[in-house]
Amino acid sequence: MRFSLLFSLFLFSFASLIAQPDRWQQRAEYTMEIDMNVNKDQYEGKQTLKYYNNSPDTLTKVFYHLYFNAFQPGSMMDVRNLTLPDADRRVGDRISKLTDKEIGYIKPGALLRDGTPQAYVVEGTIMEVNLAKPILPGATTTFQLDWEAQVPLQIRRSGRDNKEGVEYSMAQWYPKMAEYDYQGWHANPYVGREFYHVWSDFDVKITIDRNYVIGGTGYLQNAEEIGYGYAAEPAKRGKKITYHFKAPKVGDFVWAADPNYRHTSLKRADGMTMHFFFQPGEKTTTNWQNLPVVMDEAFAFINEHYGHYPYEQYSFIQGGDGGMEYPMATLITGERSFPSLVGVSVHELMHSWYQHLMGTNESLYSWMDEGFTSWASSEVMNHLRKKGLIGGDVQDNPHARTYAGLRAFRTSGRQEAISVHSDHFATNAAYGVAAYTNGAVFQEQLRYIIGEEAHKRTLHRYFNEWAYKHPNPNDFIRVAEKTSGMELDWYKEYWVYMTDYADYAVKSVDAEKKQSKVTLEKIGRMPMPVEVLVTLKNGDERWFYTAPRILRGTKPQPAYAKKWTVMADWPWTNPTYEFTIDVAKADIKSVELNPTGRMFENNVENNKWEE
Numbered sequence: 234m235r236f237s238l239l240f241s242l243f244l245f246s247f248a249s250l251i252a253q254p255d256r257w258q259q260r261a262e263y264t265m266e267i268d269m270n271v272n273k274d275q276y277e278g279k280q281t282l283k284y285y286n287n288s289p290d291t292l293t294k295v296f297y298h299l300y301f302n303a304f305q306p307g308s309m310m311d312v313r314n315l316t317l318p319d320a321d322r323r324v325g326d327r328i329s330k331l332t333d334k335e336i337g338y339i340k341p342g343a344l345l346r347d348g349t350p351q352a353y354v355v356e357g358t359i360m361e362v363n364l365a366k367p368i369l370p371g372a373t374t375t376f377q378l379d380w381e382a383q384v385p386l387q388i389r390r391s392g393r394d395n396k397e398g399v400e401y402s403m404a405q406w407y408p409k410m411a412e413y414d415y416q417g418w419h420a421n422p423y424v425g426r427e428f429y430h431v432w433s434d435f436d437v438k439i440t441i442d443r444n445y446v447i448g449g450t451g452y453l454q455n456a457e458e459i460g461y462g463y464a465a466e467p468a469k470r471g472k473k474i475t476y477h478f479k480a481p482k483v484g485d486f487v488w489a490a491d492p493n494y495r496h497t498s499l500k501r502a503d504g505m506t507m508h509f510f511f512q513p514g515e516k517t518t519t520n521w522q523n524l525p526v527v528m529d530e531a532f533a534f535i536n537e538h539y540g541h542y543p544y545e546q547y548s549f550i551q552g553g554d555g556g557m558e559y560p561m562a563t564l565i566t567g568e569r570s571f572p573s574l575v576g577v578s579v580h581e582l583m584h585s586w587y588q589h590l591m592g593t594n595e596s597l598y599s600w601m602d603e604g605f606t607s608w609a610s611s612e613v614m615n616h617l618r619k620k621g622l623i624g625g626d627v628q629d630n631p632h633a634r635t636y637a638g639l640r641a642f643r644t645s646g647r648q649e650a651i652s653v654h655s656d657h658f659a660t661n662a663a664y665g666v667a668a669y670t671n672g673a674v675f676q677e678q679l680r681y682i683i684g685e686e687a688h689k690r691t692l693h694r695y696f697n698e699w700a701y702k703h704p705n706p707n708d709f710i711r712v713a714e715k716t717s718g719m720e721l722d723w724y725k726e727y728w729v730y731m732t733d734y735a736d737y738a739v740k741s742v743d744a745e746k747k748q749s750k751v752t753l754e755k756i757g758r759m760p761m762p763v764e765v766l767v768t769l770k771n772g773d774e775r776w777f778y779t780a781p782r783i784l785r786g787t788k789p790q791p792a793y794a795k796k797w798t799v800m801a802d803w804p805w806t807n808p809t810y811e812f813t814i815d816v817a818k819a820d821i822k823s824v825e826l827n828p829t830g831r832m833f834e835n836n837v838e839n840n841k842w843e844e
């Protein structure tokens with residue numbers, strides 16, 4: 234295909250032109266054929282998996298994920314959701330009540346390694362293969378595996394017959410090689426949370442009754458053969474048909490199928506195509522017809538600010554149980570208000586950057602995926618408001634509510650450090666705040682620390698240097714250090730591994746002859762740069778800025794501060810900081826620190842002195 238060639242050229246030049254951080258990546262090539270029995274909601278699959286051990290290590294084992302096995306009474310996911318104090322309502326006790334015809338399973342048959350039978354054991358959602366012969370560093374090997382599967386009733390993300398009546402939401406549907414990276418194997422049992430992947434090429438053939446329309450990851454190879462034309466509806470009669478998809482260098486492959494899907498598409502000015510699959514109806518048709526033009530603008534903004542989307546296609550597909558991101562596609566429930574439909578579409582699309590192009594290990598660093606995604610989504614939504622494409626007022630700080638949410642949650646006493654493994658938080662709420670809220674605040678606060686321009690460059694450089702490389706928190710903060718020239722390790726250490734944040738106060742404003750002395754107090758444990766806005770009675774505004782000495786730098790004058798004074802550094806050991814202003818106290822109306830609210834503080838009630 235023309236595109237595959239272009240894509241490889243793109244990757245090649247990408248790799249050769251930019252100095253690459255040193256991080257090897259495993260690689261897989263999946264060739265799969267599945268045959269659906271839509272009467273029984275079962276299918277048979279055949280998989281050939283060519284696996285490239287690009288690591289410097291000798292592998293004596295490999296692991297496959299068999300995600301569908303989670304949807305069985307007594308599974309780890311079932312027990313986890315029965316015992317969590319605040320289980321996801323979509324799961325709750327529903328797995329424990331599934332009947333034999335409603336459970337999900339993947340039952341692997343014989344496994345061949347380079348043509349030779351290979352033993353394995355299955356424990357829940359993980360298939361462990363103790364290799365008869367190890368895979369040497371740099372070696373390539375081919376596994377062949379047949380399997381039988383049953384699609385579970387829709388519980389979480391994947392399954393049949395979701396609440397809106399979409400028949401098949403097919404995520405996590407095939408035996409999937411676990412990722413091995415510089416931190417070793419990541420064979421996490423599936424308890425309903427995060428994912429991690431090997432960069433893979435997929436060649437997938439799905440045979441299903443002719444009346445089904447399929448959307449998913451990958452480029453359809455035989456649109457003409459199946460009368461699908463990517464705009465027309467397929468013929469409604471006849472026997473089975475085989476859809477053939479290819480997807481280059483992605484981490485996963487999702488698809489969804491329904492006889493009632495309407496398929497529309499919009500080709501963007503840059504040549505890529507957006508596809509939309511939805512069930513027409515009172516609650517869907519108008520909104521889904523209005524969605525493409527909005528997402529076109531969203532794509533333009535995202536490409537400009539966060540790096541250009543490298544694939545030729547993206548599909549918004551009605552399905553699943555909310556919104557879930559996959560490579561080149563998303564499954565979202567479709568019977569929503571228009572703002573909600575746009576919101577979920579933007580969020581899941583944004584994951585193409587912070588989950589699927591970066592490939593962050595969500596189990597370990599979900600905040601680098603969900604948090605960065607949430608932060609960027611708020612920026613995109615604000616842009617769409619500016620453009621008048623969605624309702625609502627343009628917000629001065631579109632992250633203000635995120636900050637307030639974090640502040641409120643901290644009073645519950647349930648907050649955990651964001652370094653906790655995603656599966657192992659004590660409550661769903663703590664996980665949610667750590668991943669989404671904390672991660673978003675991390676990003677906005679970083680922009681506050683290093684300034685607008687350096688932050689912009691950070692996001693571009695992060696994309697250019699770390700796409701397809703599974704970056705970790707240190708990799709990200711190093712990029713921010715290089716673009717800003719500042720030292721930011723302390724910021725990462727406090728925000729990632731601890732839950733002690735900043736809090737500063739205006740302690741006093743005292744008259745000193747014709748001048749005024751302002752005393753600031755550091756109450757929280759975490760140091761931060763501090764901005765103080767002094768407003769005079771004549772309406773004049775003066776900004777004063779002090780950075781922690783360990784930042785080893787100061788940000789440029791922000792656009793919002795017309796009169797900007799950079800003062801001496803504030804050593805983090807010192808509980809107070811004094812500075813003098815050349816204005817009589819009687820002329821001062823107010824002294825306010827952190828007026829933009831972009832520094833996260835436990836307490837924002839102690840920030841302002843007023844006459």
Ligand SMILES: [Zn+2]
Nearest residue numbers: 580584603606
């Ligand atoms: Zn998300």
